Amino acid sequence: MKRVVLILIGLLLFILDNTILPSFAIKGAYGSLLFTFAICYSLITGPWEAVFMGVYSGVLQDVFFGNVFGVNSLINLIVCLLAALVGKNIFKNRKTIPILTVLGATAIKFLVVYVVLFFMKMNVYFENMIVMTAMNTVFAFIFYKKIYNFTEKSFMKNPWKFN
DSSP: OHHHHHHHHHHHHHHHHHHTGGGGOBTTBOOOHHHHHHHHHHHHHOHHHHHHHHHHHHHHHHTTSOSOOSHHHHHHHHHHHHHHHHHTTSOTTOSHHHHHHHHHHHHHHHHHHHHHHHHTTOOOOHHHHHHHHHHHHHHHHHHHHHHHHHHTSHHHHOOOOOO
16 A cells, blocks of 8 residues: 555656646756655655655656656665665654755755766756755755655555565
8 A cells, every 4th residue: 555655646746746846947947846755755764665766756757857767766766765874863753854865865866967967968057956956955844744744644654464
C-alpha cells in the first residue's frame, strides 16, 4: 500500500510540476514539488526509501529533460541518499535542518546538472538555478510538516508482509 501511495503522489506532483508551476515561474524558472517531496521524504524515512524515491522521482523528471536520460535519476538517487544520511542524525519533527537540507540538496543537484550540461555544450542559465533553489526551499518550508505527518500515518509505517 505504501509504494502505491508514493507512486500516486509522485505522479500527482509530477503533473503539478509540469502544468501548474510554470504559471508561477520567475524569469522562466520554477521549483519542483516532486524533488522537494523526494528530499523531505528521504530525510524522514531512511536510506531504503530514499533509493526508491530518488530513482522514481529522477525517472519522472528525466521524461522531460531532453536528449539526456538518466542524469536526474542518478543525481536524485545520490542526493536522496545523502538526505537520508542527514536524516539519521536530526530531530525530524523540527523544520530548520530539513529545510536547510532541501536548500543544500537542491543546490548540489543543480550544480551537478549545470556541470553535466556545460560539458554537453547545452545552454544553462545559472540565475535560473538560484531561483529554482529558492523556490524548492520555500516549498520545503510550506510542506515539510505535512510530509512528516503523512509519514506518521499507520499505512505508511507498516512494512510489507509476505506469507
